[in-house]
Amino acid sequence: MAAKPSGAQGDRPRRLRASPQSAPPQSAPPQSASPESAPPESGSSESLEGPRTEPSLSLDRIVAAAVELLDTRGVDGLKMRQLADRLGAGAMSLYWHVENKEMVFDLALDSVLAYRGPPQKAESRDWRGEVFHMLEDWRASMLRHPWSASLLPRRALGPNILSRLELLSNTLSRAGVADADLNAAIWSLWNYVIGATVTRASFVLSDEDRSVAQQRLTGLGEHYPTIERSRLLLDDDWDGAFRKGLDFLLDGLAPRS
Amino acid sequence: MAAKPSGAQGDRPRRLRASPQSAPPQSAPPQSASPESAPPESGSSESLEGPRTEPSLSLDRIVAAAVELLDTRGVDGLKMRQLADRLGAGAMSLYWHVENKEMVFDLALDSVLAYRGPPQKAESRDWRGEVFHMLEDWRASMLRHPWSASLLPRRALGPNILSRLELLSNTLSRAGVADADLNAAIWSLWNYVIGATVTRASFVLSDEDRSVAQQRLTGLGEHYPTIERSRLLLDDDWDGAFRKGLDFLLDGLAPRS
DNA sequence: ACCTGAACACCGTTCAAGT
DNA sequence: ACCTGAACACCGTTCAAGT
Numbered sequence: 001m002a003a004k005p006s007g008a009q010g011d012r013p014r015r016l017r018a019s020p021q022s023a024p025p026q027s028a029p030p031q032s033a034s035p036e037s038a039p040p041e042s043g044s045s046e047s048l049e050g051p052r053t054e055p056s057l058s059l060d061r062i063v064a065a066a067v068e069l070l071d072t073r074g075v076d077g078l079k080m081r082q083l084a085d086r087l088g089a090g091a092m093s094l095y096w097h098v099e100n101k102e103m104v105f106d107l108a109l110d111s112v113l114a115y116r117g118p119p120q121k122a123e124s125r126d127w128r129g130e131v132f133h134m135l136e137d138w139r140a141s142m143l144r145h146p147w148s149a150s151l152l153p154r155r156a157l158g159p160n161i162l163s164r165l166e167l168l169s170n171t172l173s174r175a176g177v178a179d180a181d182l183n184a185a186i187w188s189l190w191n192y193v194i195g196a197t198v199t200r201a202s203f204v205l206s207d208e209d210r211s212v213a214q215q216r217l218t219g220l221g222e223h224y225p226t227i228e229r230s231r232l233l234l235d236d237d238w239d240g241a242f243r244k245g246l247d248f249l250l251d252g253l254a255p256r257s
Numbered sequence: 258m259a260a261k262p263s264g265a266q267g268d269r270p271r272r273l274r275a276s277p278q279s280a281p282p283q284s285a286p287p288q289s290a291s292p293e294s295a296p297p298e299s300g301s302s303e304s305l306e307g308p309r310t311e312p313s314l315s316l317d318r319i320v321a322a323a324v325e326l327l328d329t330r331g332v333d334g335l336k337m338r339q340l341a342d343r344l345g346a347g348a349m350s351l352y353w354h355v356e357n358k359e360m361v362f363d364l365a366l367d368s369v370l371a372y373r374g375p376p377q378k379a380e381s382r383d384w385r386g387e388v389f390h391m392l393e394d395w396r397a398s399m400l401r402h403p404w405s406a407s408l409l410p411r412r413a414l415g416p417n418i419l420s421r422l423e424l425l426s427n428t429l430s431r432a433g434v435a436d437a438d439l440n441a442a443i444w445s446l447w448n449y450v451i452g453a454t455v456t457r458a459s460f461v462l463s464d465e466d467r468s469v470a471q472q473r474l475t476g477l478g479e480h481y482p483t484i485e486r487s488r489l490l491l492d493d494d495w496d497g498a499f500r501k502g503l504d505f506l507l508d509g510l511a512p513r514s
Numbered sequence: 515a516c517c518t519g520a521a522c523a524c525c526g527t528t529c530a531a532g533t
Numbered sequence: 534a535c536c537t538g539a540a541c542a543c544c545g546t547t548c549a550a551g552t
Contacts, residue, residue: 188502195452245445248509
């Protein structure tokens with residue numbers, strides 16, 4: 001479906017660091033500074049010159065700081081000036097490394113989506129368990145960075161998310177999903193995970209908020225009898241609901257055998 | 258699940274128009290100026306004074322203009338100054354009618370989500386057809402206003418969307434979905450529709466964009482063999498994919514009989 | 515090659531004031 | 534009750550310079 005792998009957004013004329021997205025996603029982690037990766041290897045090429053107190057600006061450092069800022073301040077809380085400040089750099093220094101704020105979003109987003117693979121050895125015959133694990137891990141990764149889910153559907157697709165889709169596709173294919181159904185199956189799961197995660201990350205309400213919401217619904221009870229009775233807005237078990245719905249969907253997807 | 262019907266956002270201290278969301282959603286349409294509604298009844302109370310050339314500001318007019326602006330300019334294109342300008346009002350006049358920009362978003366969003374009901378008479382026994390129609394209509398309403406889908410999960414739930422959820426819940430319940438599964442079923446469908454629509458509204462690429470994307474994927478083919486072969490990113494049939502996935506999900510949801 | 519401050523063209527919102 | 538312009542405290546980004 002009309003999605004766009006990053007790097008495809010037309011040639012940008014001006015100064016631009018070598019795009020890390022063009023590196024193969026498997027071999028070396030594109031952003032080693034990603035909080036999802038192993039501890040950043042701070043040692044650069046030469047360690048002869050002693051410790052750098054203020055390592056100069058780099059894409060990796062920028063991306064890592066952006067993720068931190070996004071985690072604490074949210075999507076609207078990421079300001080270019082503040083990001084530079086955090087890095088001990090002058091206000092406008094970022095613009096030598098990145099094209100614009102959009103690019104910061106793209107890089108931060110994909111850096112958060114690295115997948116480590118299933119816990120046990122590969123080639124399990126339990127395709128359903130594998131898919132379940134992949135999607136729960138995907139959701140968990142995004143919930144660890146609540147700004148990421150809402151960004152994902154509207155940004156270029158980076159190497160990490162493409163790898164996840166590749167693995168998902170491969171697994172479903174091996175499980176026996178017909179080629180003609182494969183894309184529809186993948187997008188169904190994509191839709192479900194994105195919808196669930198965006199919703200869960202967005203509706204963050206205190207207990208009081210929620211009880212006020214339900215009270216309000218009760219007040220209007222005559223208009224919403226069914227969802228009032230089922231306490232739709234009070235339901236708290238996000239994880240359980242996610243798994244239950246995923247079960248429904250996988251039941252429907254399962255190749256009839 | 259922890260969602261919040263609008264109006265529950267705590268008492269605001271300052272000037273504030275009587276919230277139209279508190280009106281029952283069924284009886285009278287909350288925003289008669291909504292583009293989803295019948296032609297706006299421009300005649301106010303007294304028609305004795307002749308035609309007003311410049312009808313004074315009102316919540317309805319503001320909401321209608323906001324929807325127009327959002328449709329043409331997108332989420333980031335809605336500016337309070339420009340909105341006032343469109344209404345022939347002074348720059349800051351809006352703030353007497355609305356609390357802030359957030360409130361404009363909430364009202365515009367719900368105004369776009371009115372549901373007219375199924376085409377034929379009620380009480381059909383075809384629950385699956387009913388659900389299908391409701392969800393396709395919901396998606397279509399949001400795609401007519403591409404900014405709406407991404408806004409829905411993070412805003413207060415207005416009367417129109419609550420009505421849709423109520424009807425959906427009621428239909429599923431009548432169809433035989435167990436009470437214990439009801440909320441999970443509703444949120445599954447919500448997740449699917451939101452994910453599908455947000456994605457479809459966001460990935461708007463030209464044909465050239467898409468072929469560039471696929472070419473790029475082919476270039477990296479060794480890393481993404483499966484999705485490269487299935488042409489995941491080239492697939493164009495959004496409507497078909499939506500229906501197919503919905504079929505999968507409803508298969509899983511269908512009460513075993 | 516890499517970084518910088520000043521400046522530009524915007525924003526949402528407050529406020530004191532008008533009718 | 535309803536509307537207004539000026540002003541405040543911000544933004545992202547450009548630009549001409551610095552080293």
